[in-house]
Amino acid sequence: MQQRLARGEAAALGELYDRFASLVHHLAYRVLGEEEAADRVTRDVFAHVWENPGSFNPKQSSLRSWIAALTHRQAVHRLRQSTAVSVDEGADEASPADVELKIRHASAAARADYIVTAMPAPLRDALELAYRERRDYREAAAALGVTEDEARRRLRLGLQLLSTAHDAAPRASSPPGPGRAR
Amino acid sequence: MSGPGEPGRTGPDDSDAPGPARRPRIPAPRPPAEDGGHWPGPAPARPRGVPAQGGSPEAAEADTRHTESETDAPNPTTARPDEEPAAAGTPPEPGARGEAGGVSAESDLTGTPAPSHHVLKSMLGAWALAACSAEEIAVVDHHLNQCPTCAEEAVRLRRAVGLLHVEENLDLNPQLRSRVLAGCLGRRPARIPVPEWAAPYDAEAARLDALIGDMGEAEWRAPVALRWFDGERARLRDTTVAGVIGHLLTVDGIVATAVGLPDPLGPGAPTGPLARTEAYWRAEPAHVAQLTRHGERPHGVRPPRAASRPATPRPPESSRAGPRPGAIRGPWREQGHALLRTVSFAGRGISQLSVPYGEFALPLRDALLDRAFECWVHGVDIAEAVSYPYRPPAAAHLNLMIDLCARLLPRALAERRQAGLASPPRHLGRAGVPSRSLHLEVEGHGGGHWCIALDSPTATASPDEQVAHLVLDREEFCRLVAGHVPPLDVVAGQLGDPEAIRDVLYATASLSRL
Numbered sequence: 037m038q039q040r041l042a043r044g045e046a047a048a049l050g051e052l053y054d055r056f057a058s059l060v061h062h063l064a065y066r067v068l069g070e071e072e073a074a075d076r077v078t079r080d081v082f083a084h085v086w087e088n089p090g091s092f093n094p095k096q097s098s099l100r101s102w103i104a105a106l107t108h109r110q111a112v113h114r115l116r117q118s119t120a121v122s123v124d125e126g127a128d129e130a131s132p133a134d135v136e137l138k139i140r141h142a143s144a145a146a147r148a149d150y151i152v153t154a155m156p157a158p159l160r161d162a163l164e165l166a167y168r169e170r171r172d173y174r175e176a177a178a179a180l181g182v183t184e185d186e187a188r189r190r191l192r193l194g195l196q197l198l199s200t201a202h203d204a205a206p207r208a209s210s211p212p213g214p215g216r217a218r
Numbered sequence: 219m220s221g222p223g224e225p226g227r228t229g230p231d232d233s234d235a236p237g238p239a240r241r242p243r244i245p246a247p248r249p250p251a252e253d254g255g256h257w258p259g260p261a262p263a264r265p266r267g268v269p270a271q272g273g274s275p276e277a278a279e280a281d282t283r284h285t286e287s288e289t290d291a292p293n294p295t296t297a298r299p300d301e302e303p304a305a306a307g308t309p310p311e312p313g314a315r316g317e318a319g320g321v322s323a324e325s326d327l328t329g330t331p332a333p334s335h336h337v338l339k340s341m342l343g344a345w346a347l348a349a350c351s352a353e354e355i356a357v358v359d360h361h362l363n364q365c366p367t368c369a370e371e372a373v374r375l376r377r378a379v380g381l382l383h384v385e386e387n388l389d390l391n392p393q394l395r396s397r398v399l400a401g402c403l404g405r406r407p408a409r410i411p412v413p414e415w416a417a418p419y420d421a422e423a424a425r426l427d428a429l430i431g432d433m434g435e436a437e438w439r440a441p442v443a444l445r446w447f448d449g450e451r452a453r454l455r456d457t458t459v460a461g462v463i464g465h466l467l468t469v470d471g472i473v474a475t476a477v478g479l480p481d482p483l484g485p486g487a488p489t490g491p492l493a494r495t496e497a498y499w500r501a502e503p504a505h506v507a508q509l510t511r512h513g514e515r516p517h518g519v520r521p522p523r524a525a526s527r528p529a530t531p532r533p534p535e536s537s538r539a540g541p542r543p544g545a546i547r548g549p550w551r552e553q554g555h556a557l558l559r560t561v562s563f564a565g566r567g568i569s570q571l572s573v574p575y576g577e578f579a580l581p582l583r584d585a586l587l588d589r590a591f592e593c594w595v596h597g598v599d600i601a602e603a604v605s606y607p608y609r610p611p612a613a614a615h616l617n618l619m620i621d622l623c624a625r626l627l628p629r630a631l632a633e634r635r636q637a638g639l640a641s642p643p644r645h646l647g648r649a650g651v652p653s654r655s656l657h658l659e660v661e662g663h664g665g666g667h668w669c670i671a672l673d674s675p676t677a678t679a680s681p682d683e684q685v686a687h688l689v690l691d692r693e694e695f696c697r698l699v700a701g702h703v704p705p706l707d708v709v710a711g712q713l714g715d716p717e718a719i720r721d722v723l724y725a726t727a728s729l730s731r732l
Contacts, residue, residue, distance in 0.1 A: 053398060172350055
């Protein structure tokens with residue numbers, strides 16, 4: 037994909053969008069809470085990837101997590117900008133601490149969403165059944181064709197992974213994107 | 219599941235006799251001596267997302283911020299080895315040995331199976347999600363008062379459940395795609411562009427893909443009635459949403475094979491759209507066999523827009539038991555992408571490559587327009603089946619599709635005439651000789667005016683020889699072309715020769731097929 041983008045293949049750009057647009061838009065929306073702003077971030081992120089396909093290093097991370105990190109950075113950047121503007125205009129008495137808190141909540145939420153999309157499918161399926169379809173673990177086990185022990189294990193492990201979204205304390209200087217290269 | 223193997227038995231609640239309706243086998247624990255026999259009884263299930271009692275989030279945060287974020291494709295085998303659910307034979311954690319061990323030992327003595335510490339610990343996920351019985355919740359609640367390790371994890375998991383909340387999860391605006399792509403291409407022009415005539419297919423396939431992208435299994439199995447007009451009468455075929463995508467895959471496959479891509483039906487497959495689709499449906503009877511009939515149409519199975527959903531953009535299906543009807547989406551999408559890629563690289567000449575549709579052939583550029591139109595029409599079929607809105611294509615794309623129909627009409631008229639279904643030509647059509655014509659006007663975005671030659675496909679349609687004027691709304695016109703409305707029931711403004719208008723209406727409807 038990276039080579040195709042570097043080669044300037046428009047069809048590859050379309051495929052990239054089809055694969056990642058919903059992730060990008062969703063993460064941006066989680067941070068910014070506004071559809072229009074999320075649209076703008078989506079535009080900026082894809083433009084960045086299209087213009088700088090070489091800045092992705094496949095040795096450091098997957099394309100998916102690189103794009104998620106770009107999105108997060110861009111969305112937090114926009115959130116800071118918009119909060120700064122509203123403070124300047126006197127529309128909001130938000131203190132810098134409030135802004136950072138807001139960014140922290142938004143980042144945790146966005147990271148959680150990313151974790152859900154990136155976690156192994158069996159764990160995600162179990163969480164889906166229990167959370168969205170409101171099935172208990174016995175019903176989930178039957179639906180997944182696994183033992184009840186396994187269903188409980190998946191629910192617990194899924195939530196454990198999800199809970200790590202609260203762990204990474206965002207720093208004002210370099211907000212850690214989800215799945216940042218380590 | 220590729221992660222850790224099945225844990226062995228961890229307690230009496232093993233699933234050698236599974237069944238959702240079974241009574242929970244984890245009994246309420248015997249009251250500890252110090253409670254004096256006052257067991258509060260089963261607690262009602264807590265609503266989701268309500269934080270657990272007895273642990274402030276702040277305290278939990280301070281306590282639990284001991285792992286680095288592990289978000290890059292988390293792996294259950296390595297994510298948190300220190301907190302892996304205890305497998306069979308693993309002793310309970312030291313901190314919890316006291317109470318839990320005691321309860322177990324006591325129960326064993328009395329013959330009452332009581333949950334051990336690690337059964338209770340393994341229950342924490344289900345507990346946090348309120349995905350266990352009220353009785354089990356009460357047992358876990360009780361245990362949490364006594365076991366700090368579990369209590370800490372419980373708070374952490376409950377907070378994680380809070381992260382599953384999404385107030386709004388908007389579908390992507392379908393127009394965003396073209397805006398984003400145009401923005402990109404404005405900043406760095408493509409060296410290998412997608413040909414203009416392939417853009418409608420690109421856009422419509424992406425739109426349909428977005429529609430089906432987050433469908434659940436029930437929706438994939440929702441019944442769809444495919445309608446068309448075979449030249450003489452309305453036809454109808456029942457299939458499912460998955461069957462429709464299979465149909466698109468097999469007919470798109472005609473175009474794919476024409477440009478040298480592999481045939482999704484394999485070598486030796488039939489050529490025409492109908493024969494190919496039926497061959498596919500026969501080979502994949504699951505899509506049709508699962509059909510629910512006689513009013514069992516699952517209306518409203520799809521959650522409304524902006525409904526509260528958990529944080530998964532796409533519900534996973536990969537590990538559900540049984541056949542996954544949605545699996546057809548991947549091959550259809552991949553073939554579409556490969557097709558666009560191939561025509562982008564092929565250069566100008568390929569637009570005229572002849573694509574054989576069995577009884578007729580179309581140049582590639584028209585074949586892809588036709589596929590774009592079909593993609594939209596079947597997108598509407600699917601959207602109706604799952605009660606979801608679906609909008610018409612972008613005006614510029616719709617215009618190209620209507621233009622294709624207008625260009626195909628003279629030949630369709632001639633074919634109907636040969637079959638004795640249309641009135642004879644007034645002028646014996648000779649190439650280049652002006653023919654009687656009909657002024658087709660399609661109203662709305664993407665519409666326009668077309669001059670249709672009535673007497674012969676080779677004749678030049680002349681506005682001077684206009685004998686009739688037909689005006690339709692763009693959506694009505696497309697319903698007619700799709701064969702979704704009987705030709706004479708169409709809502710249209712008609713002026714002039716009624717016979718010519720009737721012939722054109724019938725010919726337009728006969729452009730439709732399965």
